[in-house]
Amino acid sequence: MIPLDVFGSESVAADLLEQVRWRNGVTCPRCRSDLTVKNGSYGHFQRYLCKNCDRTFNDKTGTIFAHSKVALRKWLFSIYAFLRFNTSLRQLQIEIDVQYKTIYQRVERFTKALDAPSLDLVGPVEIDEVYVSAGLKGRERDQESRSRGLSTRGRGTYEKDKPPVFTIVDRGTGDRYVIPAKSADESTIRLLLENRQKEPLTVYTDGFRAYDPLAEDDAFDREYVVHGDGEYANENVHVNTCESHGSLLRPWLSPHRGISKDKLTQYLRAFQLRRKLLWKPGREALKHAIKATL
Numbered sequence: 001m002i003p004l005d006v007f008g009s010e011s012v013a014a015d016l017l018e019q020v021r022w023r024n025g026v027t028c029p030r031c032r033s034d035l036t037v038k039n040g041s042y043g044h045f046q047r048y049l050c051k052n053c054d055r056t057f058n059d060k061t062g063t064i065f066a067h068s069k070v071a072l073r074k075w076l077f078s079i080y081a082f083l084r085f086n087t088s089l090r091q092l093q094i095e096i097d098v099q100y101k102t103i104y105q106r107v108e109r110f111t112k113a114l115d116a117p118s119l120d121l122v123g124p125v126e127i128d129e130v131y132v133s134a135g136l137k138g139r140e141r142d143q144e145s146r147s148r149g150l151s152t153r154g155r156g157t158y159e160k161d162k163p164p165v166f167t168i169v170d171r172g173t174g175d176r177y178v179i180p181a182k183s184a185d186e187s188t189i190r191l192l193l194e195n196r197q198k199e200p201l202t203v204y205t206d207g208f209r210a211y212d213p214l215a216e217d218d219a220f221d222r223e224y225v226v227h228g229d230g231e232y233a234n235e236n237v238h239v240n241t242c243e244s245h246g247s248l249l250r251p252w253l254s255p256h257r258g259i260s261k262d263k264l265t266q267y268l269r270a271f272q273l274r275r276k277l278l279w280k281p282g283r284e285a286l287k288h289a290i291k292a293t294l
Helices: 004-008 010-021 072-084 089-096 100-113 186-192 209-216 240-246 249-256 264-276 282-293
Strands: 036-042 045-050 056-058 125-131 164-170 176-180 201-205 220-224
Touching: 004 010, 004 072, 010 045, 010 072, 010 282, 072 089, 072 100, 072 264, 072 282, 089 100, 100 264, 100 282, 125 240, 164 186, 164 240, 176 240, 176 264, 186 209, 201 209, 209 220, 249 264, 264 282
Parallel strands: 125 201, 201 220
Antiparallel strands: 036 045, 045 056, 125 164, 164 176
């Protein structure tokens, strides 16, 4: 369900932020001391005094919601709609009646606050790559217009405005990762598979030749299917889970009308977070999204 009470009341939104942020107790965002006491209020938000550094702060201090004149409930709605429904920023501009530039800057702060995925592979592991069109955007009027890279066919690279995005599925833990790369080569693949709990790590791939060196390395047990020969699954050997997850990526990027390759990593981290929210009810999903930015 959609947590309408949070989006309709600033006090409820403030209470939710307070619950998530101070779930382990109130600490000063400047000196990290827990010697704090309540010290009045700041609008709908509780204010605190740190007895260690003698500074005051409130529930929003040091978060992506700080120093904003826009109501917190509107920002929480924007984050929820962006992740849950993949709402474009232009549509959010209409829904919350805030200037596009303001929404863009705040959503960018949100995506930048998300942590990079930490891989600790158990295995077996599926790995596959998908190529997305991500060019450059001119930030000033006197700069050149964006190169979309749409004319490039086949496998691409970051420099050719068609960067590869690797999808990794760890069957041992059920975790899925989407990670952009400069190019799809052996060194990149080895770097992605570097953090593993045991060796040899069983790796399922397709017939792409960049994976071939894994078969000659004792640290890996590579098995593969050749799509060019019409082979897509051989019992447990397949990359169908990767392809299924990767197929959701382009629809995720589509409503945003072209992603700058400089911002691709941020949007992929939001895509990664979106999957974690998939089966959570509305309020729990919103709490998880807030927690991810703290």
